[in-house]
Amino acid sequence: MILAIEKLIYGGDGLARLPADPDRSDDRSRGKAVFIPFVLGGEKIDASVIENKPGYARARVNEIVESSSYRVSPACPYFSRCGGCHYQHASYEHQIEIKKEILCENFRRIAKLELPCEIKTHPSPPWNYRNRSRLQIQAHPEFAAGYFKLASHELLPIEECPISSPLINQAIRELWRSGSAGKVADGIREIEFFANGDDTKLLVELSCAPHAKRGAVRAWAEEFSASTPQIVGATAFRQNENREHETLISVGASELAYQTGHTSFRVSAGSFFQTNRFLTEELVDIVTSGRSGDLALDLYAGVGLFSTALACNFRHVISVESSQTAAADLAHNLPINGEAIRFAAEQYLEAGTSRAGAGHWPAMSQVEFETGRARKGKLPQKYFHTPDLIVVDPPRSGLGDRVARSLANSNAPRVTYVSCDPATLARDLVPLLAAGYRIDEVHLVDLFPQTYHLEGVVQLVR
Numbered sequence: 001m002i003l004a005i006e007k008l009i010y011g012g013d014g015l016a017r018l019p020a021d022p023d024r025s026d027d028r029s030r031g032k033a034v035f036i037p038f039v040l041g042g043e044k045i046d047a048s049v050i051e052n053k054p055g056y057a058r059a060r061v062n063e064i065v066e067s068s069s070y071r072v073s074p075a076c077p078y079f080s081r082c083g084g085c086h087y088q089h090a091s092y093e094h095q096i097e098i099k100k101e102i103l104c105e106n107f108r109r110i111a112k113l114e115l116p117c118e119i120k121t122h123p124s125p126p127w128n129y130r131n132r133s134r135l136q137i138q139a140h141p142e143f144a145a146g147y148f149k150l151a152s153h154e155l156l157p158i159e160e161c162p163i164s165s166p167l168i169n170q171a172i173r174e175l176w177r178s179g180s181a182g183k184v185a186d187g188i189r190e191i192e193f194f195a196n197g198d199d200t201k202l203l204v205e206l207s208c209a210p211h212a213k214r215g216a217v218r219a220w221a222e223e224f225s226a227s228t229p230q231i232v233g234a235t236a237f238r239q240n241e242n243r244e245h246e247t248l249i250s251v252g253a254s255e256l257a258y259q260t261g262h263t264s265f266r267v268s269a270g271s272f273f274q275t276n277r278f279l280t281e282e283l284v285d286i287v288t289s290g291r292s293g294d295l296a297l298d299l300y301a302g303v304g305l306f307s308t309a310l311a312c313n314f315r316h317v318i319s320v321e322s323s324q325t326a327a328a329d330l331a332h333n334l335p336i337n338g339e340a341i342r343f344a345a346e347q348y349l350e351a352g353t354s355r356a357g358a359g360h361w362p363a364m365s366q367v368e369f370e371t372g373r374a375r376k377g378k379l380p381q382k383y384f385h386t387p388d389l390i391v392v393d394p395p396r397s398g399l400g401d402r403v404a405r406s407l408a409n410s411n412a413p414r415v416t417y418v419s420c421d422p423a424t425l426a427r428d429l430v431p432l433l434a435a436g437y438r439i440d441e442v443h444l445v446d447l448f449p450q451t452y453h454l455e456g457v458v459q460l461v462r
Contacts, residue, residue, distance in 0.1 A: 001049075002065060003034065007041045010102050010422055012086030012452040014039035018049075018057055034059050037150070038080050038089055040068035041098075070094035075127065076162045083150040085163065085450040092126040092449060099454040100444055103422050110426035113433070119442045122286070124279050126449040131199070131277040133164040134192040135172070143179035145172070145191070163450055165277060167199045167230055174228050178220075185220040187212025188236075194267070196258050197277060202228065203256040205269045206236035208248055218249040225251055232256060235269035245270075255329070260284070263308050266332045270325040272302050276447040284309050286443050286457050287416055293388030297412070299345040300393045303329040304338070306418075311338045314388070320348045345394070349406040389414045398424025401431075408435035415460040420447075425456050437462045 003016040013035040034057040036047055044066040051058040064071075074080070074088035087095045100119050107113045136155050138144040146158040159176055160169055171193050178184055190207035204225070208217060221234040233252030237245045255268040261281045267273045274280045287306050292313035301307050301319035303326055311317045317338040321327045324342065331340035341348065390412045392399060398421060399407065407415060408431045415437060419425035433439075441459040448454065 001047060003036070003045055003047045003059065005036070005039045005041055005043045005045065008039075008098050008102065008452075009035070010106065010452060011035075013037050014041065014043075016045075016047075016059075032057055036061060037086065039064075040071055040090055040094075042066075043068050043071075076160075078147075078156060078158050081149055082146075082156050082158065083148050083152070084161075086452045088450050092123070095126075095449065096121055096123055096444070096446060099446065099452075102452075103442075103444055103454065103456055106422040106426040107429075110423060111429050111433070113426070113429070113439075115442055116439055117442060119444050122279065122282055122443060122445045124276055124446045124449050127162050128165050128169075129276050129278050129449060130161075130164045130168065131195045131197075132192065132273070132275045133161060133168050133172075134190055135175070136190055137179075137184065137188050139179075139184060139186055139188070143176075143182070143184060145175055145179060164193075165195045165199045167195050167202060168193045171202055171204075171228055171231070174224070178224055178227065183220060183223065185212065185216040188217065188220075194256060194273070195277070196256050197260055197280075199277065200230060201256060202231045203253070203267075203269060204231055204234035206234065206248075208236050208238040210239055210241075212236070212238055212248065214248055218251060221249060221251045233269075237270070260305075261309075263333075265303050265305070265308070266329050267303055268325050268329050271323070271329050272326060274305065274447065279445060279447055280305070283418075283445050283447070283455070283457070286445065287391060287418060288313075291389050291414070291416075295385065295387045296389045296391065297387040298391045298393075299349065300395070301330055301340075302326050302393070304333040304340075306391050306393065307338055308333055308335065310389070310391070311335045318387075320345050345392070346400070346403045346406070349403055349410070386411045388412070389416065391416045391418070393418040394424075396421045396424065399428045404428040404431045408432050408437070413462060417456075417458045417460065419456045419458070420453060422454065422456055425458065429458065432460060435462075 005014040005016050007015055009015050016034045018032045018034050036059045039045055045061050046063040046065055047059040047061055049057050049059045070091050071089055072091050079085055079088045135145045138155050144155055144157040146156045149156045187209040188206050189209055192205040194203040217236050225231040225234055233254055235250045235254050236248040238248040240246050255266050258265045258267050288309040294315045296310040296314040296317045298307045298319045301321045304319055307317050307319040319330055320341045320343050321330050322344045327342035334340055437460040440461045443457040445455040
């Protein structure tokens with residue numbers, strides 16, 4: 001059938017509408033939404049329905065009947081088969097416009113909000129931008145390394161990745177040489193390459209099956225590291241009987257020094273760090289530039305990307321992170337006026353807002369998790385007050401209702417929300433706006449060119 005693509009939606013698909021079913025007497029099928037990948041708004045396509053659900057359908061493209069003027073030839077030979085990229089068929093300038101409209105549409109649909117300001121866009125070099133790439137490993141019946149195919153867990157072997165850094169691509173080629181020679185240890189399921197800021201050093205993380213042998217994994221990690229001099233170290237993790245991840249082996253360094261601007265971050269194996277090697281410093285400037293005061297609170301702080309910059313202009317910075325590995329890096333990276341707290345953001349924020357009405361906010365020095373209970377040290381009285389700024393950078397699932405409401409009750413004059421999902425961002429803004437916050441600035445930072453993913457930054461004031 002011929003379908004007209006109305007627009008692209010978050011997730012990478014185009015939206016069209018099915019025509020009425022001539023074999024039915026009712027009108028149920030008229031206007032049903034149908035989702036099609038690798039199309040562009042305004043195009044007409046010949047499509048076949050591959051999945052028909054009561055509320056929607058999915059289809060594949062047989063032929064582009066009327067092509068968009070923004071359509072280009074994909075640069076990657078694996079595009080449309082690999083599940084990693086979604087927009088390589090669109091010019092990069094148009095990708096930015098697509099993401100900008102998707103961000104606005106989510107605000108309108110979920111938050112019932114028309115933005116009071118223009119979205120400021122921050123593009124990236126569209127290729128070789130990733131400093132971190134994870135590949136699946138297959139040892140039998142023959143070696144293969146690659147990504148999952150689109151919408152599946154079936155391996156697509158790849159020997160290059162145009163969105164990954166040159167050094168990561170060099171490591172991928174060396175991985176294939178080792179694997180093709182039968183050297184990769186049995187039980188290695190995934191390999192992740194993490195490159196430093198100037199793409200001269202690599203940290204390797206391996207994810208292993210429970211049956212992986214420590215000696216075999218160590219021997220291969222040592223040999224592979226020796227074959228690629230830029231590798232500073234390799235760490236392998238394995239799931240134990242309690243489904244917890246434990247360190248199986250560590251060869252060389254277990255952390256990487258990542259330089260951005262004037263700051264060097266220690267990033268250990270297992271810690272999160274932003275993946276776009278070109279826009280990291282710009283993202284930090286968007287979040288922290290022009291902000292100053294007595295106390296800043298950084299929730300979901302990771303290894304301290306924003307905290308270290310905030311510490312330059314705030315007397316004190318409290319950084320909250322629940323991951324044990326990232327919290328250790330955070331404590332190492334923070335300057336003397338920064339305080340790293342290993343604690344769940346939800347519990348910490350609720351503890352603060354319970355006293356915020358009295359103008360008090362517990363710094364909670366030396367708070368840590370211990371069998372699910374918080375242990376509090378004695379606190380300096382000068383840090384018992386409402387933060388001048390709260391920065392939140394939650395995972396894709398967003399803040400959730402409890403954290404969003406606690407944030408709304410925090411009395412902080414400024415809140416900056418960094419989000420990698422426009423739907424959860426729009427949802428979480430509702431209680432903040434209802435509490436009297438207003439949107440001052442909105443930024444679209446394109447940390448993920450060629451994909452549907454986007455980074456939004458919303459500056460809120462009251």
